[in-house]
Amino acid sequence: MTTLSQVAQHAGVTSATVSNVLRQRGKVGEETRARVLAAVEALGYRPHLTARALAEGSAPTLALMVASIANPFYPEFALAAEQAARQHGRFLIVCNTNDDPDIGRAYLDQIAGTLSDGVLVMNAKLRVDDLKMTQRRGAPVVLGMWEKPHEPPGLPCVAVDFHLAGALAARHLIALGHRKIGILFGGGASCIHSERERGFHDALAELGHSDAVVRIMHVHDSVEGGLSAGAEMLADGLVTAVFATNDLPALGMLHAAADLGIKVPQQLSVIGITDIQSxxxxxxxxxxxALPTEQAAAMSIALLLELIANPSLGSPMRTAEAPQLVVRASTAVVPKRRLKRRSD
Structure with missing residues (x-):
């Protein structure tokens, strides 16, 4: 690998002059600048970003920590965040914690403040204390798509109104006449999806249909989770609609309905939250x-850069645009007859 010193020797200048040319700083004559750039091209020199970060105490990169890169939502968020970071001349490192807080803490210890100037955290199951410790070490932290705008987390964040998202889903199903609704609660009883479910129940109460939910199942936040729950949820033909707190279990419910010979939306309506490509x-x-994913990603990167430039900003919370109902082909008016399985 070509070194800075070799470039300097080839161009007949000092290493400091090469550094000034590459970083576009200091006063360097045009002839000297051209000679340095020619040497860089001839030798194929590329700056060692890690060494530069360690030497200067700053890095041209930002880190994005996600719970599971296997969840298609996170690549979509990461793409928007990467585009926003690149517009500001930054690189984005995506760190997959695989739902393991120990892996997340290792990333914080090894990357934050060294390889990365700041960290954007997306549901990585890290304790607030761990994130605040990272801040005290000089690496700003931003929580992306915080689900409770009414409860600031004590850290900088970009919030999305997930309570409203759940409410919109409830209002849609009630408007279609559904009064026997099943809920697929993705991620387990303690999941952050609780705000989405709370919004769904609150909207039902406001509409005078608190008793419309006849079945609730806690499932893994995945297509497989919705698919495996389908046989039990739909076994007796009671429910006419299913609300899933995320798109993945909702997609799994579509597969389960097909396996059981239940037509969607003629016999069963299904609605989710997120609006992923799938x-x-x-x-x-x-x-x-639909969640404002792209906007929230761009706002999160912008807030992180603000904090890097001005650490005294404290813990601001910015709020993204409101979620929007997107009606497609999986919901319709309540069926006149109860669901029947193909085997019936």
Whole structure:
């Protein structure tokens, strides 16, 4: 690997002059600058970003920590965040914690403040204390798509109104006449999806249909989770609609209905939350409540850069646009007859 010293020797200048040319700082004559750039090109020199970060105490990169890169939502968020970071001349490192807080803490210890100037955290199951410790070490932390705008986390964040997202789903199903609704609660009883479910129940109460939920199942936040719950949720033909707190279990419910010979939306309506690409590609296409993913990603990167430039900002909370109902082919008016399985 070519070194800075070799470039300097080839160009007949000092290493400091090469550094000034590459970073576009200091006063360097045009002839000297051209000679240095020619040497860089001839030798194929590339700056060693890690060494530069350690030497200068700053890095041209930002880190994005996600719970599971296997969840298609996170690549979509990461793409938007990477585009926003690149517009500001930054690189984005994506760190997958695989739902393991120990891996997340290791990333914080090894990357934050060294390889990365700041960290954007997306549901990585890290304790607030761990994130605050990272801040005290000089690496700003931003929570992306915080789900409770009414409860600031004590850390900088970009919030999305997930309570409203759940409420929009409830209002849609009630408007279609559904009064026997099942809920797929993705991620388990203690999951952050609780705000989405609370919004769903609150909207039902406001509409005078608190008793419309007849079945609730806690499932893994995945297509497989919705698929495996389908047989039990739909076994007796009681429910006419299913609300999933995320698109993935909702897509799994579409598969389960197909396996049971239940037609969507003629016999069963299904609605999710997020509006991932797969929701648009499903057949039938999934009705969902779209989140402002791209905007939230861009706002999160912008806030992180603000904190890097001005650490005294404290813990601001910025709020993204409201979620929006997107009606597609998986919901319809309540069926006149109870669901029947193909075997019936």
């Amino acid at each position: 929701a648009r590609q499903a057949r039938p296409a999934l009705t969902t409540v």
